Amino acid sequence: MEQKFTNPGDELFRRYEELQSNPNSAKFLCFCQTLLKSAMLVPRHAEGKGLSILSDQKGGNFIPAFTSREDYGKWIFPTGGEANISFSMLSNTVVDDARLGGIVINPFGRQIILRRENLQMIRRATTEMTVNRVDHTEKMIFEDTRDYPPKLPEALARALSRRPEVCEAYILSAREEYEEEPHLLFLIDFDGDRKLLFPYVADIIRPYMKKDVSFELLKATYTTLLAAREKAKPIYKRAAGASEQVPVP
Known part of the structure; x- marks a missing residue:
């Protein structure tokens, strides 16, 4: 999702x-x-085909991002145009694609390189939580849970009712077969790109x-949706032709 361009150059580098x-933690924040x-x-x-990529000498792939029109003018390679993209969306793009190693800001001038681990630190510092993409290789085991803040389901259902692409949503306890400790999973059945909904x-x-x-935020598949329905009631389900909130009893 493209945003109105704001030039962060001077303040960002300062x-x-x-x-x-x-x-220190205050300056990092x-x-x-x-x-x-x-x-x-x-x-x-x-x-x-998407955004341009720069590769470093070690084979790492980075999204080039420019803080001003002047710095963007230093790009010397062919392009299919330009995009104004929020930093949050760029960060989500890296997290969502295991082939990407990070973001390089102003690669041909004063530059800032933000690798995957840096992006995770930034997210943790500003959201006080981690939201990681996980590529599951084992069977997921779901269980019903109430181990979450009591007002969360209603707030989330209300928010999802404003998103017409969302069909159904569950809050579950989940783990892969080899894992001992479960984690909190938000399973959402929707149409479209996870990068547009999950932030x-x-x-x-x-x-x-x-x-x-x-x-974890997970886009539902046919299999995971059937498994969720066997274990729990949805916290939100869209009614035919309209949005409907389904409260957790």
Whole structure:
């Protein structure tokens, strides 16, 4: 989802230099908050296949992002145009694609390289939670749970009712067969791209969760949806022709 472009250049690099000269949690948070207010110019792939990618000498792939029109003008490779993309969306794109190693801001000038682990630190500092993509290789085991804040299901159902692409949603305890400890799973059946819905869902969940709590957002498949229906009632289900909230008893 493209955002109105805001030039974070001077403030962003000032915050970064302050952090480098005297690292502490307060300055790191200021740097993170400046990033989250930013949208950046990103070149599209010349053949129209997503965004352009830069590779480093070690074979790592990075999204190039520019903080000003002047810096964007230093891009020398063919493009299919440009996009104004929020930092949050760029971060989500990296998290969602295991082939990407991070984001490089202003690669041909004063640059900031944010690798996957840096993006996770930024997310943790600004949301007080982790929302990781997990590629499941084993069978998922679901159980019903009430181990979540009591007001969360109603708030989430209300928010999902405003998203016409969402059909059904569950809060479950989940683990893979080899795991001993389950984690909290939000299973959502919807049409479209997870990168467009999941940041919205995470913003709804955030105020209700404790610091350093990990959970998973998962797009439902036919198999996982059937498994969820066997174990729990939905916290939200869209009625035919309209949105309907289904409260948890």
